[in-house]
Amino acid sequence: MFKLEMISNLEKMENKFDAIVVGTGISGGWAAKELTEKGLKTLVLERGRMINHIDDYHTANMDPWDFKGGDTITQEAYKRQPKQSRTGYVNTESSRHFFVDDMEHPYNDDENKFNWIRGYHVGGRSLTWGRHTYRLSEFDFEANLKDGIAVDWPIRYKDISPWYDYVEQYIGVQGRPEGLAQFPDGKFLKPFDLNVLENHMRKSIANNFNDGRILSNARTAHITEGTKPGLGRVTCQYRNRCMRGCPYGAYFSSNSSTLPAAEATGNMTLMPNSIVHEIIYDDDKKRATGVRVIDAENNQTYEYYAKVIFLCSSSIASTSILMQSKSNRFPNGMGNDSGELGHNLMDHHFQTGAYGTFEGFKNKTTYGRKPAGFFIPRFRNIGGITNRKDFIRGYGYQGGASRGSKSIANSKEELAAYGKKFKDIIVQEGEWSGSMGAFGEILPYHDNQMTLDYNKLDKWGLPTVTFNAKIRENEISMRKDMKQQAIEMLERSGFKNVTGTGSDNNYVFGNGIHEMGTARMGRNPKTSVLNGNNQIHSVKNVYVTDGACMTSSGNQNPSITYMALTARAVNHAVDELNKQNI
Amino acid sequence: MNRRKALKNIGISFGSITFSTSILSILQSCQSNELDWSPDFFSSKQISFVDRMFEIIIPETDTPGAISLKLSKFVDAYIFKNTPSNDKSELNQEIEEFINVILSNENQKSIHEIDDVMLEKYLTNHLDSNNFTESNNKNYSQLCGLFRQMAVRSYRLTEYVMTNKLGYVPIPGYYDGNVDV
Numbered sequence: 001m002f003k004l005e006m007i008s009n010l011e012k013m014e015n016k017f018d019a020i021v022v023g024t025g026i027s028g029g030w031a032a033k034e035l036t037e038k039g040l041k042t043l044v045l046e047r048g049r050m051i052n053h054i055d056d057y058h059t060a061n062m063d064p065w066d067f068k069g070g071d072t073i074t075q076e077a078y079k080r081q082p083k084q085s086r087t088g089y090v091n092t093e094s095s096r097h098f099f100v101d102d103m104e105h106p107y108n109d110d111e112n113k114f115n116w117i118r119g120y121h122v123g124g125r126s127l128t129w130g131r132h133t134y135r136l137s138e139f140d141f142e143a144n145l146k147d148g149i150a151v152d153w154p155i156r157y158k159d160i161s162p163w164y165d166y167v168e169q170y171i172g173v174q175g176r177p178e179g180l181a182q183f184p185d186g187k188f189l190k191p192f193d194l195n196v197l198e199n200h201m202r203k204s205i206a207n208n209f210n211d212g213r214i215l216s217n218a219r220t221a222h223i224t225e226g227t228k229p230g231l232g233r234v235t236c237q238y239r240n241r242c243m244r245g246c247p248y249g250a251y252f253s254s255n256s257s258t259l260p261a262a263e264a265t266g267n268m269t270l271m272p273n274s275i276v277h278e279i280i281y282d283d284d285k286k287r288a289t290g291v292r293v294i295d296a297e298n299n300q301t302y303e304y305y306a307k308v309i310f311l312c313s314s315s316i317a318s319t320s321i322l323m324q325s326k327s328n329r330f331p332n333g334m335g336n337d338s339g340e341l342g343h344n345l346m347d348h349h350f351q352t353g354a355y356g357t358f359e360g361f362k363n364k365t366t367y368g369r370k371p372a373g374f375f376i377p378r379f380r381n382i383g384g385i386t387n388r389k390d391f392i393r394g395y396g397y398q399g400g401a402s403r404g405s406k407s408i409a410n411s412k413e414e415l416a417a418y419g420k421k422f423k424d425i426i427v428q429e430g431e432w433s434g435s436m437g438a439f440g441e442i443l444p445y446h447d448n449q450m451t452l453d454y455n456k457l458d459k460w461g462l463p464t465v466t467f468n469a470k471i472r473e474n475e476i477s478m479r480k481d482m483k484q485q486a487i488e489m490l491e492r493s494g495f496k497n498v499t500g501t502g503s504d505n506n507y508v509f510g511n512g513i514h515e516m517g518t519a520r521m522g523r524n525p526k527t528s529v530l531n532g533n534n535q536i537h538s539v540k541n542v543y544v545t546d547g548a549c550m551t552s553s554g555n556q557n558p559s560i561t562y563m564a565l566t567a568r569a570v571n572h573a574v575d576e577l578n579k580q581n582i
Numbered sequence: 583m584n585r586r587k588a589l590k591n592i593g594i595s596f597g598s599i600t601f602s603t604s605i606l607s608i609l610q611s612c613q614s615n616e617l618d619w620s621p622d623f624f625s626s627k628q629i630s631f632v633d634r635m636f637e638i639i640i641p642e643t644d645t646p647g648a649i650s651l652k653l654s655k656f657v658d659a660y661i662f663k664n665t666p667s668n669d670k671s672e673l674n675q676e677i678e679e680f681i682n683v684i685l686s687n688e689n690q691k692s693i694h695e696i697d698d699v700m701l702e703k704y705l706t707n708h709l710d711s712n713n714f715t716e717s718n719n720k721n722y723s724q725l726c727g728l729f730r731q732m733a734v735r736s737y738r739l740t741e742y743v744m745t746n747k748l749g750y751v752p753i754p755g756y757y758d759g760n761v762d763v
Contacts, residue, residue: 063741063752064739064744064750065739065740065741065744068659069656069658069659069660069661069662069663069664070656070659070660070664070739072660072663072664073664074663074664075663075664075665075666076663192757193757193758193759193760194759195759195760196759196760198759199759237753237754237755238754238755238756238757239752239753239754362763363762363763364760364761364762364763365749365761365763366757366758366759366760366761367749367751367754367756367757367758367761368751368754368755368756368757368758369754369757370757370759405738405748408730408731408734417706417709417710417730418638418639418640418705418709418730419638419639419641420641420643422639422640423640423641423643423645423647423737426640426734426737426738427738427743427747427748429763
């Protein structure tokens, strides 16, 4: 089995490279691939352990009955991972090894609870992500300027569109083109089918609303036809065990796709267990020269040098590194002339929507377990009658319909309460049901922020992150609409017992696992950290291309945007290196 | 109030699991007092009781029932690793209490001396009924409801039922959203 090679003999290793990439997740993997394919000797540093595609997916082939006492979040998991457990799902036994031990990796959220959900290993959250991929639209890039909020994005849709094309075609994205401006179509493989009830909902929603809203297929990074480059990436087998790692490489992860591409060039040096904690700055040269690293296993420290550095360690981690990179020139952290570093922290608020039951299609069922259902793209605040007075920006729904076993809730009246007849009834098909939950945009508020606490150090002597962020008026108004519209759409599609879910006011920041911002892009170095090429304004050979760079959050699942921005930024960086501008 | 809440918590927890049970033997069809496995939560006496209650709820027919499918083994493992200690303790006491009430009423020393017909009568009296009380003025509908829920959930998650009754296929290979039942 082809494996990614690790460096084992550190003393003999070179410490000078053309490029350094920090992080191996969604954006780090892409930086590694693009830099090495353009011929740069690239050191790729990952703070967590090695995970080899397939070999290290220990639970991928376990059937439900192979988990003794069920695939659950155990009491032991609650103890070691109290914060990861708050999601209610990420650290069940089948996937808990891909999420951090909170005792080992603490952070502070005393004032406003924050769920910082992540895993530290090669591949990062590209192994465990939800795989939904939606492009930002022109509405999103123009939004701050039009609303007079925060700062203007320094790019527009046309700047990133060819890069969305580029990454989508490489990784494989299934989806259905719809021709909507707020939901830009991508380079799609054929979509997962909607089932009978989902198709019925698509028709009902098209017919019963006059604002142009539609129900479409979810767009996800799964291969539905042919193959894609990597370690043998083939079509989805509809097992719906994605989060455990896929032996078919059917969804995109760094481990199956971009890292093997980087490895194949011969230009990559991959080092797991390497915690980058500082970027080294040379004030004479006015550029970064390298990084300082702590070995996660033995606490030894190293320095590595390169002409260009890509920070791709995830929003919070990248900003932490910048904050920790203090010098005479940058007393408040590298690139922080504006004072915005750490501020404008965003996420997507979700966990509100509706569910209901459906009495029809009694003679229909489904086969296979597709890993995605439907998506209802944004239909608010996109002009004309869609514009609201009670909130700005918008939201989209993820949802699905399915059929389960008969409920035993009314067994005494409808069925036998126990015994032979009961035994037959409990395996019969039950009613169809459907549900949807919306993901909504969170505005960039200066006061939503992260800071570092130098009084609470982790086991490597590094400061821990303190979060202070909450949703505010715009989000709360939006949530009321998110729930109400879900109820309306289900009711007008003929669902019964329709119940709204979730709270209007209460949302724990970070639970969307889309934390972003804190080193935003902008046109003006006085009010932003990065320019339109993802370079730090004042340190042009450092690029930040993970979620930290986001100037507004849109409502779209952001990973495909990070991939596109990364590929675009590497292209710029190599160009600049060739011109000797950096 | 602690007791009711503990049992309710366990019920909710059981209601939310979707997959899985422990490795089972579908060959075993005889009811034996000898356990070939070691429970982590239930005592051996409680396992016999729980086994028989589950078997009344999901009996052996032309297909395996609760004892053949070792549903109590799954439930034991589930409670052991997922239930907080306070709730475990409350559940343990409730079961002991119910067993003791039955033994006291029937003037017997061991559950083995109570036949299935008699045991079924106790289940029927309390299941889905808040009104029936024992000589200790207690109603055990919550416990009996929990037994039924545990039995049903674990039944639906056995390899036998999933593959033979619920159409589960480990590697489907494709998706069809429009299948005639």
